[in-house]
Amino acid sequence: MNIAIDNITSTLVDLLNIPSPTGNTKNAINFVENQFTSLGIKTYRTNKGALIGTIEGKNTDKEVTLSGHVDTLGGMIKEIKSNGRVKITQIGGYMWNSIEGEHCTIEASNGKLYTGTILTTKASTHVHGGEASSLERNANNMEIRIDEKVKNSEDVEKLGISVGDYVFFDPRAAVTDSGFIKSRHLDDKAGVASILGIAKYLVENKITPNYTTNFFISNYEEVGHGASAAIPPKTFEFIAIDMAAPGEGQTSDEYSVTICAKDSSGPYDLELKKHLVNLAKENNLNYKVDIYPFYGSDGSATLRAGNDFKVGLIGPGVDASHSHERTHKEAIENTIKLGILYLTK
DSSP: OOHHHHHHHHOOOOHSOOBBBTTTOOOHHHOOOOHHHHTTOEEOTTTTEEEEHHHHHHHEEEEEEEEEEEBOEEEEEEEOOOOOOOOEEEEOOOOOGGGGGGGEEEEEETTOOEEEEEEETTTOOOOOOOTHHHHSTTTTTTEEEEEEEOOSSSHHHHOOOOOOOEEEOOOOOOTTTTSSEEEEHHHHHHHHHHHHHHHHHHHHTTOOOOEEEEEESSSSSSGTTTTTSSOOTTTEEEEEEOOBBBTTTOOOOOOSEEEEEEEEEEEEEHHHHHHHHHHHHHOOOOEEEOOOTOOOHHHHHHHHHTTOOOEEEEEEOOSTTSEEEEHHHHHHHHHHHHHHHHHHH
């Protein structure tokens, strides 16, 4: 199975560089839609703005759905301060210290973009001494320094910046000669790139999947309801493709596809998990089986919504999840291969 991993990596980097925090994902959805269209895959949008692409299968009576989410972590303007700095509220769950010092972009209500830096309110050690390091990193003590001549709240408001405007974190996407991809928002753009890789392989090799296959690109996963509605009604199996989380006590790594047995929402379907493990084992894929106690997925959302189908979860290992993340081309390649095997064997 020859996977064009360098091409897929290039597509991933392009997607990583498109800001798409939850609720502001239209440009990223447009990008994925264009990728599907270039392959001749028909698509449509849900009322919530999710994207669904479909490849007809040998069996059209039952369907399978693969999901990935294009929405990411981010921020939103919460308060314009009297000193010309702005406070933000979180979109998605992350540690405040993980964005300290990060460059960012504010999308003002008038459509203009303004750059800035996320800092603590006592960022200078020369001014604040030990208090600079001991200050708790939280919503009250973090702010954005805007790269404009603003000295008060009126100056900021004149730029068109207002409460409710989105803040994008710079992804700083990079691919190393050793095959690592490091960037913010690999959760879950690495999964979406894997889905595009699966679709590309099927189309270019003129392979018809066993069942009509839907690719569900959700846009509200980071806040818990991405795949809670609008799943194609003939779906009998649903596979979420989302990042795996390597770390202490975990089996996942940055080179494998991980098959998740259980996360915070409970176990995934046992028969489907066994089937995925057997496919990986029989085809000599680099795979792991893991459990995530502080994790939920689009699979979790669709089960909570009461859908009656089997659900599984697979994905590439992504180190430092919800921080500055890293994976390897091999993890994405193994994820693509397992997805193809699942659809065709």
